[in-house]
Amino acid sequence: xxxxxxxxxxxxxxxxxxxxxxxxxxxxxxxxxxxxxxxxxxxxxxxxxxxxxxxxxxxxxxxxxxxxxxxxxxxxxxxxxxxxxxxxxxxxxxxxxxxxxxxxxxxxxxx
Amino acid sequence: xxxxxxxxxxxxxxxxxxxxxxxxxxxxxxxxxxxxxxxxxxxxxxxxxxxxxxxxxxxxxxxxxxxxxxxxxxxxxxxxxxxxxxxxxxxxxxxxxxxxxxxxxxxxxxxxx
Numbered sequence: 001x002x003x004x005x006x007x008x009x010x011x012x013x014x015x016x017x018x019x020x021x022x023x024x025x026x027x028x029x030x031x032x033x034x035x036x037x038x039x040x041x042x043x044x045x046x047x048x049x050x051x052x053x054x055x056x057x058x059x060x061x062x063x064x065x066x067x068x069x070x071x072x073x074x075x076x077x078x079x080x081x082x083x084x085x086x087x088x089x090x091x092x093x094x095x096x097x098x099x100x101x102x103x104x105x106x107x108x109x110x111x
Numbered sequence: 112x113x114x115x116x117x118x119x120x121x122x123x124x125x126x127x128x129x130x131x132x133x134x135x136x137x138x139x140x141x142x143x144x145x146x147x148x149x150x151x152x153x154x155x156x157x158x159x160x161x162x163x164x165x166x167x168x169x170x171x172x173x174x175x176x177x178x179x180x181x182x183x184x185x186x187x188x189x190x191x192x193x194x195x196x197x198x199x200x201x202x203x204x205x206x207x208x209x210x211x212x213x214x215x216x217x218x219x220x221x222x223x224x
Contacts, residue, residue: 042218044201044203087154091209097167097210099146099154100156102153
């Protein structure tokens with residue numbers, strides 16, 4: 001299963017925007033891109049998802065490249081509570097919608 | 112609405128034993144998926160159950176099995192435990208359609224000695 005590629009770690013300052021990149025060059029036309037985050041000792045928490053268009057919700061924004069080979073999760077104002085591992089995930093539509101996790105990006109937020 | 116619950120939260124077993132983990136999905140959700148998380152392999156899909164039938168399966172040996180009950184609760188069983196089975200086992204529920212959002216439980220931490 002083709003996985004997504006993300007930087008292992010990123011740092012941000014509190015109250016500044018954060019752009020988390022993800023490469024998914026082998027994604028198929030029916031695969032959705034999902035983002036989840038995971039805090040220590042907790043299960044992954046849904047953040048946002050999209051197929052082709054940019055998406056916004058109360059937690060974040062998702063910008064998907066026109067060729068769909070990459071995407072960026074945008075946290076508009078990072079808080080200390082946003083420190084977590086962020087996973088960019090391919091939802092494999094042709095395999096029943098199972099989630100294919102990459103290695104994730106560990107985001108640290110400095111006060 | 113209550114979230115996904117998993118029991119037990121922690122478990123210690125020895126090699127060769129078997130273990131059963133339980134997952135209660137969000138009310139109204141008919142699909143339950145199981146994932147294994149280890150430091151080396153990350154998060155990997157085990158299988159999915161929908162309406163008491165296995166709908167999808169990952170690349171794990173037959174020692175890993177599951178089932179789902181009529182109330183959508185699901186159990187996962189691992190037989191003949193190996194040291195490498197030590198992991199966080201996560202279940203996720205969704206309403207049922209392929210593109211529905213999956214919501215994860217807190218996981219069961221299994222340690223095999």
